[in-house]
Amino acid sequence: MKRILTIQDISCFGRCSTTIALPVLSAMGLETVVLPTAVLSTHTMFSGCTFRDLTGDLLPAARHWALLGVHFDTIYTGYLGSAEAVDAVLEILRLLRAEDTLVFIDPVMGDGGRLYTGFDETNVRRCAALCREADVFVPNITEACLLTGTAYAAPGSAQADRAYYSGLLDALHALGARTSVLTGVSLEDGKTGILGRSDHDFSVQTERVEASYHGTGDLFSSVSAGALTLGLAPEEAFRMACAFTAETIRATLAAGGDPRTGIAFEGCLPDLIRRVREALR
Numbered sequence: 001m002k003r004i005l006t007i008q009d010i011s012c013f014g015r016c017s018t019t020i021a022l023p024v025l026s027a028m029g030l031e032t033v034v035l036p037t038a039v040l041s042t043h044t045m046f047s048g049c050t051f052r053d054l055t056g057d058l059l060p061a062a063r064h065w066a067l068l069g070v071h072f073d074t075i076y077t078g079y080l081g082s083a084e085a086v087d088a089v090l091e092i093l094r095l096l097r098a099e100d101t102l103v104f105i106d107p108v109m110g111d112g113g114r115l116y117t118g119f120d121e122t123n124v125r126r127c128a129a130l131c132r133e134a135d136v137f138v139p140n141i142t143e144a145c146l147l148t149g150t151a152y153a154a155p156g157s158a159q160a161d162r163a164y165y166s167g168l169l170d171a172l173h174a175l176g177a178r179t180s181v182l183t184g185v186s187l188e189d190g191k192t193g194i195l196g197r198s199d200h201d202f203s204v205q206t207e208r209v210e211a212s213y214h215g216t217g218d219l220f221s222s223v224s225a226g227a228l229t230l231g232l233a234p235e236e237a238f239r240m241a242c243a244f245t246a247e248t249i250r251a252t253l254a255a256g257g258d259p260r261t262g263i264a265f266e267g268c269l270p271d272l273i274r275r276v277r278e279a280l281r
């Protein structure tokens, strides 16, 4: 069985980060090791959340695994919460990355043209250092703009045309990842998806659903990282992640409820398992 390490926070209420990655990766048939960077009462879209920083525990845990000789097929990072946590992850990569380990970085920092609460320029600079370590790199438009010094153009606006996205992907890919994927890219009216580059360029567009749920990016990244770990080619892995994410957004909308409680992926897991089985046949 392949083994994946995911390094991101645990937000106890409001599905995102580890509370999505762990069930999704387990359902995909991967042995999933979690390393929480912090424990929060909720994600930061709820005001007044508690935040227990665990940065000091990250390296000792990784050193223990290195002593035990634990091998990771993939190391997947998401929300890191502080510049110090990013530095700890850089050390962890030096300790635990084997020649065949895939390093998948989702540089979670912001959305909608703005940094998330608690992030500033220091986070952006440290995150850029982390991105240089990535085999696979999956920022949204906001994060790609911050990391490449590009002006933000909102999806659907006149400035956000194909040439804008191509230029942004060029700048992103120049940061050095083997596979770079821009998420939240709208190439046609009423659609949304990704634009990617590995040994060739690819794009995926699905019907846009006029709803936005917390944790959607984490779901997309978890499925992508899982599918790549299982050995799918990048284009195939990202196609699966786009299709499954679109389906889950539709299911969440149908279920109703507060969007801050996060994307309702649980009822869709049997479909994810079916997609994985078909892809591996």
Ligand code: PXL
Pocket (backbone or CB within 6 Å): 009, 011, 016, 017, 040, 042, 043, 044, 045, 079, 108, 116, 214, 215, 216, 217, 218
């Ligand atoms: O979904 C990204 C994310 C993860 N973890 C925490 C967050 C956010 C986005 O706001 O606040 C704690």
